[in-house]
Ligand SMILES: Nc1ncnc2c1ncn2[C@@H]1O[C@H](COP(=O)(O)OP(=O)(O)O)[C@@H](O)[C@H]1O
């Protein structure tokens with residue numbers, strides 16, 4: 001029994017060590033060889049990795065379709081920027097304010113999600129998210145309206161510092177996702193997605209777990225948002241936009257939904273998108289969303305399980321496969 | 331009384347699926363519930379397990395009125411069930427599936443895991459812990475569902491057509507397993523079954539349901555020789571097969 005547990009722990013760590021290593025290697029390269037543009041791109045990729053894990057937790061594990069995920073991200077942005085620009089609070093306070101607002105908001109979304117399903121849940125989210133978007137424009141004295149707020153210069157950090165913070169956050173959320181997946185919470189999430197009635201009859205408080213999934217997911221997105229505020233040194237209502245929500249969804253679906261690898265693999269899309277934006281005339285930039293839409297459609301038709309499934313089929317030893325091998329040789 | 335349904339009625343729109351049902355089960359007892367398809371057996375189980383709230387009547391367990399409890403609360407007080415049409419959790423492994431049940435008793439994984447492993451061993455699926463549910467065959471899946479239900483440490487276990495779709499040799503093995511549950515854990519069992527041999531083999535008391543109403547109750551022998559029951563089952567091959575085996 002004990003060696004059994006050890007084996008399992010090793011297996012849990014193995015892909016994670018690989019991820020951390022890969023990220024650290026990447027990290028070592030970018031600040032040395034990379035220019036500011038490259039670091040910006042890498043930071044955006046990290047932000048989408050964090051957002052991807054966040055969405056993957058709620059939708060990939062707990063099966064609650066989060067369509068306006070940028071809502072949580074945006075609240076994180078505004079929590080930070082308002083605290084800092086309006087009230088001159090320290091960064092850590094901005095982070096906590098964002099988290100707090102997000103916990104309240106996600107508890108509401110989670111409660112709705114534990115009562116309504118499918119289309120009704122989606123509609124409720126769109127309603128909430130539009131309300132917040134409108135408020136962010138209308139509450140001008142607090143939010144800075146359409147143009148947003150600029151954060152004071154003393155909060156400015158240099159690119160490589162921001163880069164390292166993004167990297168650490170991406171690694172931490174990756175580890176958090178993997179840990180949650182194997183913990184009681186993760187098992188309960190997947191169980192309620194797969195079969196809510198059976199979960200209930202086995203004593204799982206399905207409603208509570210749905211709220212928990214939303215709160216955990218929103219907290220992760222909040223982290224990404226608060227960091228984004230520090231990265232951009234400002235806010236604007238576009239952080240709540242559907243384009244961001246869509247990108248988050250596509251990153252995970254293209255990478256592989258439900259898997260810890262999904263957002264990491266899928267974030268390559270963000271890199272591609274940013275590179276293309278770099279060479280495209282600025283007036284064309286908004287059209288880059290078309291690329292996401294096209295990629296999504298192609299993936300849905302050719303590889304519904306995500307890029308990971310391609311990796312598996314050409315023999316890459318990712319999570320699922322290596323696990324199976326170990327259990328057979330046992 | 332350990333478990334008691336008193337005058338429970340449940341209707342869906344105009345259809346009365348359960349009418350004025352009263353059932354008593356003693357601690358550790360094995361009780362059967364038979365009746366033609368559509369008689370309302372599954373509805374009765376779903377009412378007990380909190381998925382339906384009865385229109386009238388009450389259900390008590392261990393001295394507590396559990397009529398309006400939510401399904402997860404019912405499980406926590408010690409009633410568990412296996413569903414007639416269950417898909418289990420196809421994306422989870424066997425171990426994780428059984429863990430869902432074990433987490434009903436232990437919040438910490440380090441405590442839930444040994445319980446889950448014990449139940450997996452108990453139903454004879456030891457060694458398959460890491461296998462995905464979707465990779466198990468029908469018989470294994472039924473045993474897996476049983477293991478998950480057992481991991482909630484029930485004092486009363488409801489089995490809704492657990493034996494349906496099993497070949498005769500599997501029925502025998504499952505029967506042994508069900509007996510062992512009762513013997514080792516002292517769990518009371520309430521069994522809905524079409525395979526009457528199962529009912530004959532292990533139940534001490536059998537209720538017969540027809541068109542939502544209880545039409546007979548007694549020992550298996552009494553019930554199968556009762557006029558009303560024979561009439562209710564007229565033309566039912568399962569029934570004749572079972573009585574033939576008995577005689
Ligand atoms: N959720 C429901 N809504 C409406 N009618 C139902 C529902 N569940 C069961 N019924 C009806 O109640 C009757 C009893 O069904 P059921 O309890 O499944 O019977 P059994 O398990 O004895 O075969 C059937 O006529 C069935 O169609």
Ligand SMILES: [Mg+2]
Pocket residue numbers: 371372373414
């Ligand atoms: Mg039935």
